[in-house]
Amino acid sequence: MIRFGLAILLLAFAGPGQAQQGRDEAKKLEQLRDAATAKQQSLEQQANQTRSRITSLQNQLIELGGRIAQQNLRSVATEENLLILQMDAAGQMKQLLADKKALGEVLAALQRSQMSPPPPLAVNPDDTLAAARATLLLGETVPALRERAQSLRVSLEKLTQLRQQIESSKLQLQTQMRIFTEEQESLEGLLGQRQQLESQLRGSAQIASNEAQSLATRAANVRELIRQLEAEAAKTMPSLKPTGSTVKPVLSPGLKPDAQQTDTPQPAWRSPTGRFSDSRGQLDMPVAGVLLAGYGQDEHPDRQSGMVMATSRRAQIISPYDARIAYSGKFRNYGQLLILDVGGGYHIILSGLAVSYVVKGQEVLAGEPIGKMADRRKPAPEFYLEFRKQGKPFDPEPWLKKAIKAG
Known part of the structure; x- marks a missing residue:
């Protein structure tokens, strides 16, 4: 605009030839300005459309992630029940x-008594005594045999039922695993589509990720890493603004509605004020698990500032709150580490993941899948959760909505 204004001003002091040349130049500048404005508007429109598509994908991811988590819990429960049935059957x-040997001896005794019936009582006193003893033995054996036969019948029926239940559980597990897959x-x-859109929206994502990895190699601990990440974010990124999503429960295919009424994934809670500090006691656990060590209880020094949980294999990890991914990658003894910036100086640290779905700078919604645990049963995957304010850790458990099952 300044350049265009100067061109007009020069025209006022120019001669006829120069004036025409100046008018031509001004027209070209005006055309360039209009083209630049149109291009900017087009880019803004494309960016808004991309953001809208990302938000739609986020809502789908939240719904699907909740179904996967529930399906995984069902398959784990079926596997555990199948194992119990197999142990009972064994x-x-x-x-x-x-009992086979003892039962065989009783049957043999009965067969011998039937093949050699007691002698007549009138033969002699010895025969009379033998007949009495045989009669008494047979009288004692037959009830015992009947009792053992009845016990055997019950055991066989139970074994048959167990085997039928085992086969039914196997079929159920196959169906659950098919749905899960x-x-x-x-x-x-959906994650692939989201990442592609993120790349279109933020062409410098890889550069930012590389810068974060460079910071991680220089940071001595998590607190120092967070400080460096915040300093970097202050230069390049706007402050985090809470976002919202509208999530409708969706039933898993192949399952009856009444079987899901109690565990259909619900929309994640969001603070009415949009501040994380007002979320105490309202946050969903990032993953279902059994508590191994609470805040300050773990033997490992790097895990004393949070809580450690054993999870099921392939368990989905969700974001407990709307956040910006401040860091995603390997860090010292933490392994795969995610740092979520939830605003107000608060950060959520998650580690132990086998796979991360997110990259640095990406914004996620509460309930959105951000990673998953290892695909193994023994030893169970271990998940670590840590909350920090201004770089200092504090106990996360009072901020969580659901009680945690102790191991």
């Missing part, structure tokens, strides 16, 4: 084998 079979593939597809 115990029942062992008991039957143990399909939904996991859908999740990965």
